[in-house]
Amino acid sequence: MDDTNAVEVAGVPTSALHRIDLSSSDIRQSVSLLKQACLDSGFFYVINHGIGQDLMEEVFAQSRRFFGLPLSEKMKLLRNEKHRGYTPLFDEVLDTANQIQGDYKEGYYIGTEVPEDDPDAQKPHCGPNLWPSEEILPRWRQTMEIFHSQALNVVKVVARIIALALDLEADFFDKPEILGKPIPILRLLHYEGLISDPSKGIYGAGAHSDF
Numbered sequence: 742m743d744d745t746n747a748v749e750v751a752g753v754p755t756s757a758l759h760r761i762d763l764s765s766s767d768i769r770q771s772v773s774l775l776k777q778a779c780l781d782s783g784f785f786y787v788i789n790h791g792i793g794q795d796l797m798e799e800v801f802a803q804s805r806r807f808f809g810l811p812l813s814e815k816m817k818l819l820r821n822e823k824h825r826g827y828t829p830l831f832d833e834v835l836d837t838a839n840q841i842q843g844d845y846k847e848g849y850y851i852g853t854e855v856p857e858d859d860p861d862a863q864k865p866h867c868g869p870n871l872w873p874s875e876e877i878l879p880r881w882r883q884t885m886e887i888f889h890s891q892a893l894n895v896v897k898v899v900a901r902i903i904a905l906a907l908d909l910e911a912d913f914f915d916k917p918e919i920l921g922k923p924i925p926i927l928r929l930l931h932y933e934g935l936i937s938d939p940s941k942g943i944y945g946a947g948a949h950s951d952f
Contacts, residue, residue, distance in 0.1 A: 764789035776906040808931040826871035836947030849929040
């Protein structure tokens with residue numbers, strides 16, 4: 742699909758999303774495409790990011806295994822005050838003005854592992870993760886930690902392109918006072934398959950801005 746062409750989805754004209762190729766040596770093109778994507782739609786694809794297909798498939802497989810557990814098992818890992826762990830169906834209401842109940846999705850929050858005895862664990866959104874037992878889900882934690890680490894590396898590369906798009910130094914976001922010690926959250930999501938019906942206040946994920 743040509744990124745510059747408009748396409749039509751369900752009768753609504755929309756622009757094709759730009760693709761940011763992290764393997765490209767043409768940084769000027771990457772900066773231009775990303776900047777335009779942020780101005781036009783706020784979304785873009787990242788391709789050739791270096792995360793192996795085998796790992797991504799394993800992440801999806803392990804994610805399905807978790808969400809396939811009985812609710813009683815999942816609730817043992819209910820999200821804590823540090824935003825780590827399981828969020829059940831209807832737990833999140835993102836569009837309170839229009840939703841009749843919460844989102845038709847389950848989720849699982851995973852962040853950078855910070856031991857409880859680490860001073861940083863006292864900061865908001867920092868602390869140890871909640872992990873399913875190895876007996877119930879073998880290799881689950883190992884898979885998610887590897888993916889979290891590799892995804893964070895991709896984010897750092899994209900952040901450098903964003904910095905250049907803002908006419909800043911490429912390493913601007915690497916500074917300790919900016920994103921030197923980030924608090925990145927990986928979210929696994931499972932949608933129940935119910936089709937959103939805004940006229941009835943039913944949403945897989947209600948309209949929201951990130952927070």
